[in-house]
Amino acid sequence: DTAVSQTPKYLVTQMGNDKSIKCEQNLGHDTMYWYKQDSKKFLKIMFSYNNKELIINETVPNRFSPKSPDKAHLNLHINSLELGDSAVYFCASSQPLRGQPHSPLHFGNGTRLTVT
């Protein structure tokens, strides 16, 4: 009965490779996010989708491309991986309710990406 699940949990790859991280939520939420947490624990938003539509696109290199096939899934594809991409990537979801947009974020368990 996992609410927000990400795969894989760990990802070790070499520079220049392309990799994907998958995220699924079974909470029925309309909004999904990708956050990057660096080695200093700083949580930075990358993308946000609402009902499959991109609504937040932070200053992220074009090598990162999110895709939302439906509102329960948000995947992240990364091309030409670089050393600086090493981090923990968290998927999250929320359900802004009508008149109450301030709903909490539910995070997945994270994907630890290590680029060598």
Added chain:
Amino acid sequence: QQPVQSPQAVILREGEDAVINCSSSKALYSVHWYRQKHGEAPVFLMILLKGGEQKGHEKISASFNEKKQQSSLYLTASQLSYSGTYFCGTRGTSYGKLTFGQGTILTVHP
């Protein structure tokens, strides 16, 4: 713009109290508080809306001073389970993005 948390780290003994502050240079609509244990995902604690609301969650409560654009998280009679990194997240508008502070590491010793 990223909110600023203080202190960066706190070390407590069980039963002691702590306060974590979160300040923003911009007008705030809401403040979220999350706790992240080592190797785990951040977990939601509470949301505060502009209006100076104070909320509680067991022995953890928080306040929001709209004029000062600050929020404070109060942990009373700390328990070992309170250890972790606490993050505040702020929104400038109702549907704006949630921007997190740099985190405050709380360690509770027996």
